[in-house]
Amino acid sequence: MADYLADVQKYDSSADEAIVGKIVKHLGIALRNRDSALVSCTDPEELKRVREGWCKKKLGIADDAAADALIEKVCQAMSSDNTKDRVTFYYLVAKEAGKLNQLA
Numbered sequence: 001m002a003d004y005l006a007d008v009q010k011y012d013s014s015a016d017e018a019i020v021g022k023i024v025k026h027l028g029i030a031l032r033n034r035d036s037a038l039v040s041c042t043d044p045e046e047l048k049r050v051r052e053g054w055c056k057k058k059l060g061i062a063d064d065a066a067a068d069a070l071i072e073k074v075c076q077a078m079s080s081d082n083t084k085d086r087v088t089f090y091y092l093v094a095k096e097a098g099k100l101n102q103l104a
Contacts, residue, residue, distance in 0.1 A: 004023075004085070018104060019091065031086070040084070051067045051071060055097070060099075
């Protein structure tokens with residue numbers, strides 16, 4: 001848990017540990033596999049999975065264009081990071097969408 005929180009804090013120094021914990025719990029077994037624990041901003045199918053599974057189902061963002069814009073913004077923010085941790089990525093998408101309190 002500490003590793004996930006430390007990674008999120010690279011982008012949001014005041015990251016809420018409880019919210020990070022809820023994202024970790026939500027992702028569950030996916031975090032055990034290195035490939036599924038990371039997000040690839042260059043893979044359209046991966047970005048579609050983030051949009052459909054995280055943005056739509058968990059955050060309630062029904063508009064595809066709005067979800068894609070949030071995902072693109074986070075891709076840009078994390079562009080210098082070659083390994084985009086899924087927990088951090090999801091946290092930042094929720095933060096950009098103003099939905100962190102929904103996860104609390």
